[in-house]
Amino acid sequence: MTYYGSIEAGGTKFFCAVADEQLNIIERINLPTRSPKVTLDEVFAFFDTYPLIALGIGSFGPIDVNSKSSTYGYITSTPKPGWQNIDLLGSLKERYQVPVAWTTDVNAAAYGEMHLGAGKDTESCIYLTVGTGVGGGAVVNGTVLQGFSHPEMGHISVQRYPGDTVESACPYHDNCLEGLAAGPALEKRTGIKGQLLEATHDIWEIEAFYIAQALMNYTLTLSPEKIILGGGVMKQTQLFPKIRASLERQLGGYVALPVLEDYIVGCDLGDNSGTMGCLLLAKEKCEIKSDEFVS
Structure with missing residues (x-):
């Protein structure tokens, strides 16, 4: 079985989840947001046990969402100590080499609520x-x-x-x-x-x-x-x-x-708005990449 992954990256906690192809959540954890290295090591330890086919990330910000920018995928001028100018997207793409959707945590929540809530x-x-x-x-x-x-x-x-x-x-x-x-x-x-x-x-x-x-x-x-x-x-x-x-x-x-x-x-989705939005965006990103491959 293959899985979609979701990361709702918050300034206080990271919520990580995996879901099957019908978006049923298989496992969900939350991790305290500590230093980037410590936090990402814990994120990797969670996702490494699942064969991911796509990942959706909704992050606290500000973040760079301009794909033409040299800092695309970075958390930029956040007041969160230690997290300024961190290449969050790049770190996750390098680790998993799957299609990754990237947006803000609130955009992900909006997407989840519009489609499912x-x-x-x-x-x-x-x-x-x-x-x-x-x-x-x-x-x-x-x-x-x-x-x-x-x-x-x-x-x-x-x-x-x-x-x-x-x-x-x-x-x-x-x-x-x-x-x-x-x-x-x-x-x-x-x-x-x-x-x-x-x-x-x-x-x-x-x-x-x-x-x-x-x-x-x-x-x-x-x-x-x-x-x-x-x-x-x-x-x-x-x-x-x-x-x-x-x-x-x-x-x-x-x-x-x-x-x-x-x-x-x-x-309607309560505390799962962002998670479901990230999973939807991951699935959509995967489908887009599949279409590109076929064409």
Whole structure:
């Protein structure tokens, strides 16, 4: 039997999985993200026991997705210590010499949700994760969206909520979505970790305002058929109606939207969104290479 491999490479953990040709997961592990050498040695030890035919990687970033670039496949200017300018794709291709799909972790999650999860009735969707950081991926006409680089939806500029003077949690920007809406920003305002905050806390109105403002910008720019929200902060389900109401207020009736309960939704695949997306991309990459060989 042959297998597809998936690596969801995160700044905190690497989630590795193998699946059969029907994408049934055979084994899945998670590894702490330590130094590149230690982490990759553990990744190799896991995959070396399986005859892989393709591999899908969804990585934390920023990463280089421009195949014409000299640093294609690298993790580039990440704030993760020790991981700057690491050739992750090259290391894995050298080890396994199979077709490898390469994208961001959130693009992989968007792809998984569009094909197998909350967006499976669409051809376009956005997946936004709100947790320790904020990141977003988009699928347009069934294809992962990227150009000379990949979307950095967590770092768009947003207007501050009236009276909100908290110092941004982002080391790069004073007024970006991640700096004002990620988990560390919640803790800066309240002194309490987000998962411990009560559902009735006033902070959720501020959080909803920032997320809705971002969704308005994505809506006006890309017009996705669905926006899917995941990540640790979005496990606070009381946020969903607040975000929908805030989005409606901020749009001011300028464009007509689908029914908001259907337009802004949670993820169906839970913590497996990225893994399933990577497996789908691996399978697709393998099929493309097979077609090239036949032709």
